[in-house]
């Protein structure tokens with residue numbers, strides 16, 4: 558059976574790496590919904606706008622087209638047909654995307670784009686509201702969590718690999734701030750999805766996380 562598997566949770570819980578691994582094991586496609594939000598944030602930044610809540614931000618989004626594309630099992634994100642998968646990881650995009658994702662029109666624009674690849678199932682997607690809003694009837698909904706200090710440590714390593722050095726306390730503060738913002742927004746907040754399964758990844762390796770989710774998926778017919 559071709560399942561839809563959603564993986565939600567706070568920043569740094571390992572969602573992306575885990576979701577990608579689960580998709581690989583099951584030979585499903587992987588959709589990184591955060592990347593779609595990031596591509597819209599990039600369009601806004603390119604228009605010279607840094608206030609996510611300004612009318613200029615919405616104007617900057619109009620007329621732009623964001624879409625996922627799969628190449629050798631890997632998802633790329635296209636902005637107006639051009640692959641921007643690298644650019645969307647910049648600190649500027651990271652700073653703008655969280656407030657921008659609280660704008661209702663932004664979420665509306667991306668809803669159909671996220672649903673489309675799930676038409677035939679066989680999809681693993683990760684984000685903040687993929688099990689609550691995007692696919693409320695998903696076959697398996699995972700909520701990945703981890704202690705904020707551990708998440709900060711992982712994010713710090715990720716930044717280091719990208720050539721950015723930051724102290725653990727700074728990264729921790731940023732992660733906690735982002736959690737607060739993503740969880741307290743009135744629209745599609747980061748929340749535990751109905752019928753979801755929580756996995757606390759503190760102390761688990763990525764491989765262990767993947768194995769657990771694949772086992773759950775198999776038990777549901779994957």
Ligand code: DC
Nearest residue numbers: 590591592594654655658684685686
């Ligand atoms: O997972 P990420 O760091 O790439 O996500 C970037 C931002 O996008 C994050 O601050 C929250 C937002 N986001 C969202 O609101 N809903 C999603 N489904 C995915 C991401």
